Amino acid sequence: MKIGVAGIGTVGVGVIKILQSHAELLKDRCGQELEVVAVSGRDQTKDRGVSLDGMTWYTNAVDMVSDPNVEMILELIGGSEGVAKDLCVAALKAGKPVVTANKALIAVHGTELATLAEKNDAPLNYEAAVAGGIPIVKAMREGLSGNAISRVYGILNGTCNYILTEMEETGGDFDAILSDAQALGYAEADPSFDVDGVDAAHKLAILTSIAFGTPVDFDNVYIEGIREVSALDIAFAKEFGYRIRLLGVARKNNGGIEQRVHPCMVRKDTAIANVSGVFNAVVAEGDFVDSTVYEGRGAGEGPTASAVVADIVDVAAGRISPTFGIPVGRLKAIPTMPVESHVGCYYVRLTVLDLPGVIADISATFRDEEISIESLLQHGRAPEEEVSVVLTTHEVKEDALLRALSKIEKFDHSLAKPRMIRIAKL
Ligand SMILES: NC(=O)c1ccc[n+]([C@@H]2O[C@H](COP(=O)([O-])OP(=O)(O)OC[C@H]3O[C@@H](n4cnc5c(N)ncnc54)[C@H](OP(=O)(O)O)[C@@H]3O)[C@@H](O)[C@H]2O)c1
Incomplete structure (x- = not known):
């Protein structure tokens, strides 16, 4: 050919x-x-x-x-x-x-x-468009075709994973690690597509279409990048037994589909938490096969070319599949669930003045929104100075949490915008 x-x-x-x-x-x-x-x-x-x-x-x-x-x-x-x-x-x-x-x-x-x-x-x-050298399109489109897929998620951007891994290993802040990554060639001179989550969202939109038989719907992917992840969040994550990873998650349930890319706290003992550096990983969950995990190099000359050549071989050998696994006329749009309707557990970091009654005000605000706190910690004491109060919640609807955080931000003793990271249930 x-x-x-x-x-x-x-x-x-x-x-x-x-x-x-x-x-x-x-x-x-x-x-x-x-x-x-x-x-x-x-x-x-x-x-x-x-x-x-x-x-x-x-x-x-x-x-x-x-x-x-x-x-x-x-x-x-x-x-x-x-x-x-x-x-x-x-x-x-x-x-x-x-x-x-x-x-x-x-x-x-x-x-x-x-x-x-x-x-x-x-x-x-x-x-090669999704997770570089990992043959995930073929796995989902053909290898898992006997299953209804309920969820597909993964680390879809090696640059972000490299930065988050280095932040954890060195204790460095985002900007310093990003500069190192640029010097090493792991991040582009203009890193925005990667660090702002757009690249991962492109890949997620494609995976969603294959997984659920929907037309590709990039515009409805919720996207949050990693610029706001701080060394402090990484250190607290460690303390709670988590690592922070930028995940792309597509999930289908009765209400519709969720497509979201954002930093997540993932338990240290999960497969995804142990994917380090520039590697990518995808987990696809099917109703008969259960959970399947794919890991490998998501970019670079050799891995990406490997995937392109596999496609060339398929075409030359006459192994042709519909682009998204089923004929275009059979792709069905499914309503997108807004991220505010997401129900999950959350990590929250508040920057407040260390004054008597602050914790009581925070607890009351959470109580009013019917949010149950799983754990709460304050590091050290610094009377009348800035401290971080960190908590994790039990399952709650995201809009309730956002309401609580917006009230807390308006408190006199609140010194910075509250920081929230979703805890992934993997
Ligand atoms: N690099 C990776 O690790 C990776 C991984 C997965 C997917 N991809 C995807 O693979 C594709 C290529 O990426 P890459 O990293 O190989 O990019 P690249 O190194 O920048 O190469 C792009 C090539 O396109 C050529 N080009 C640009 N404008 C052109 C035009 N108007 N007409 C003809 N040729 C033109 C350039 O020509 P000159 O060399 O003459 O300037 C260059 O050879 C992108 O879609 C990227 O998202 C890349």
């Missing part, structure tokens, strides 16, 4: 390396030779570290689609709009298979692209 590669950066180069170094192995696995015949990038003079000899260069990636020699398109450029989208649309309209690693594109335009794929009988594969 003759392949056109659009985008020869980290992932594109990784794919070319695998195709070159495993040519024989891949031929055995898909029953035909895989050959890159065309490439597209912005700068033709750049040394990519791989040989592009004999490949036709396209400055405009979309032109590759009309090259009769190109039978399959790899979209490895990135971004939900612009040339990446134009290329995928053009290729699918021309009936050419598309393999992409682009989570933003699939999260925002996945349903539209799946419709085009189906209409033109052209596969659209995107394994």
Whole structure:
């Protein structure tokens, strides 16, 4: 099969390396030779570290689609709009298979692209778009197809997991650890997509669609990043027997589906709490299989290219699945449950003046909202100075907790906005 590669950066180069170094192995696995015949990038003079000899260069990636020699398109450029989208649309309209690693594109335009794929009988594969090297799309779409999925959750962003792990290990604050991560190449110069949770939300929206057979609905993912997680929260988490992880959680119940990305307290003895550094992990819960756990490298040249090549092999071998596991016409929208209706346990950190009666006022506010406190601690005593009061709650509806925190924030002895982190029930 003759392949056109659009985008020869980290992932594109990784794919070319695998195709070159495993040519024989891949031929055995898909029953035909895989050959890159065309490439597209912005700068033709750049040394990519791989040989592009004999490949036709396209400055405009979309032109590759009309090259009769190109039978399959790899979209490895990135971004939900612009040339990446134009290329995928053009290729699918021309009936050419598309393999992409682009989570933003699939999260925002996945349903539209799946419709085009189906209409033109052209596969659209995107394994690398979710959790890099972990074959989670295939596992959920095919391996778990005998199950109704009730919940899928995981660590979907290696940059955030690296930062949170380092904060825990060194006691450092977010900003300092982020700078280190940038210097080491684990975080982008503009880290906002990662640390603000958008990247994890793109991946979660895709997983939700596969898990529950819904059209991809990125706009309804609740997103909270990790910028507000402080060294103090990490230290208190430790004291309560938790670690803090940025989780993406998609859950279905009678009221609808929840899709949320936010920092969570996770018990230290859970699989997810023990996923450290840049690793990703996904847990999928099915009604017959129970809980299944997948862990691995969520990004980087080799792991991401590994997932792209698996998609190429599937297409070349004729193993084609509907984009989200079922035909587009069978995808059914399910109402999204607002995060305020979430019921769970919470960690709360209050910054208050150490005065007599403060704890009584806090307790009364929680009582008025019918919130039951599980534990409460204050570190040391500093009469008339700032102290942290930290508590965990029993199960409560989030809107009741938010009301209580808003009342507490208005107290004279309250010195900072109360900090709340959801405790995950895993
Ligand atoms: N890197 C990872 O670990 C990883 C993991 C999972 C998914 N992904 C996804 O994989 C995709 C590629 O990521 P990457 O890390 O490989 O990005 P990258 O290193 O920045 O490479 C992007 C490539 O796209 C090319 N490009 C940019 N604009 C173009 C245009 N208008 N026409 C043609 N080519 C264009 C660039 O060309 P020049 O080189 O000439 O500038 C470059 O070769 C993204 O969707 C990303 O989200 C990446």
